[in-house]
Amino acid sequence: MKKRVKLWLPAIILVLSVAAYFFITERYNEANEGNLWPDEASIVQIPSSRDHTDQAAYFVSSDKPSPLIISLHQWSATYSKYDVLVEHAIENDWNYIRPNFRGPNKHAEAGGSDLVISDIDDAIDYAIENGNVDEDYIHIIGTSGGGHAALQHLMTSQKKVASYSAWVPITDLVAWYGESKIRGNFYSEDILTITGSQNGRLNIEEARRRSPIHQPTPVDKASQTTIQIYAGVNDGYDGSVPISHSIQFYNKLVRDLEYGEEHVVPPGVSSELLYTQSVTEQLGAQLLYGKRDIIYNKKINNLSLVIFDGNHEILSDEAFKSILERYDLANDGQ
Template sequence: MKRLHCILILAGFIFSFISGGIAVKYYSNTVWGIYKKIFVWDDTSNHSWPDSYQIVSIKSTNDEQSQKAYFHKAHSSQKPLLVSLHAWSGDFRQDDPLASIAMRYDWNYVHPDFRGPNRSKDACLSKKVISDIDDAIQYALDNGAVDLENIFIVGESGGGYATLGAFLRTRHKIKAFLAWVPISDLVAWFYESENRDSKYADDILNCTSNPKDAVLDIKGAKERSPIFWDIPTNNNGRLEIFAGIKDGYTGSVPVSHSILFFNRLARHYGHSKSEVGKSDIIKLVTRGISRDNSSGKIGNRDVLYSKNIPQASLTIFDGSHEMLHEYCFQRLQEIAEQGAAPDSSSD
């Protein structure tokens, strides 16, 4: 009887172990699947593109290297052009939800590679990157049916970082730039990432420093950080910055990157009274901001905080490290229907 009792206990233990293993495996796969659906912009493994999109090759005017891009030509004449920039770890193949929306509304669209993932010195807002983005725009102008008054550059995370760079240095006439949860300061982001044991710290070293030394080259990092770049005298289109209040907690880029870049623009353009004040910065970074229902929504998300000057705007919404792509395209349509890029809000 004692032997039977032991066998039953052992059998129960084995069953529990197997069941638990299955449950853990199922749970892990389920959570990862949900994660990828929510944070689709971080899923660089998804290469799903509409059939009407073609892969094109564009020769660099900087070094004659060829970059690939996904391109869609509008069927009607004189349609807007959407230049969508891939995320930090992505390349031109990375799935972009904006692509299917652009096709739905028959817009011209290009999704360039601009030296691929940000883990080499050729990438990460090098001169070659800015040149590649400009070359992709020129390709779309030469091969699309583009309304020259309605060219837009959009990106999220690393794509938002590249959008800030294009805002400051593109040679093209752009109507508006929409930067979602962007990185603006590689020096700050390196230490933020290092303290989280994030791979992005190694990426930044590979882009800016000698990775064997494992020491950040501050000068090299600043040279690739839009917050330290000169602001052009003639403003090239309106910049709208969007950041989720939870980013930096559930996401990889603290909202301070968006706030401080906006503040620099406000000071430069003579609107220092519109800067985000120190007390508000603390509240936003610590998520201690109170909700105000009068601030409205973007898409289905509450706007928690906003600032606006004629050249740029800052919107902090209830979210994390993400782009609200349906709202993003809706905002582009609103701007396209105006004679000039309008203010999205008021202080």
């Protein structure tokens, strides 16, 4: 018996040491996450207009009337996860806010709920009241879970927003539940939790209520704001969100805005992109702001879809640059 204990003891010590290392590392990262933020970014508390709880945010005010960037955190993150977009805002003297909107999507108040949308609206109001915002240039940017929140805001909020930039977004929680479950990752459990599902059976009705693709399109609003959707072609393989979420949402908007069936992504192209990470259709040499190959793109009026050579990610420099270029063009000569 003593011999067995001696044999198992090193393994037990190793397991405990590894567990302790990851626990301490996680706590260290959490404690020091805020240290990355520049001094110009202040932590503020925004009272919720719905339930009167305080929701934290990082906030930067410009010195002159300037655009506002609302940067939405990822699925499992909070507002305190560092965001390089804040550097672009400061460099260009723009307003910036990074709201918490109920934090990680691991409880019913988060995950595309009415409270989430209200919190984003409250953050916009806070920035307008306390910053120096040109209200004609309010821009929402989100990645992954932030992309989900951005598109849910597009579909359900009455706020006037100049543009939405959604990178690798989740648009259908019903589909993503199945995709996540078969991959064996924790997102399927998150979806069960935020939708109040019981006994391991997805509450499909609630999942749809929290999914941008299942919302009625607000035609007047959606036709008057710039909507940019970006997806890395390898996402879903090297990443957690298949590009079908982006393609199908883009097609929904094309149809709901009556831009013409010829402007949707055809089923054959969609399948080829999804299953081969390439497309036969030749675009010529195109780069996404000089950094990544564009595998496929579609654009009609105010709506665009870009499938780029990448994974589950945002290209932050390019995300800001696309807004800056439109702003400069609109204000050329003024």
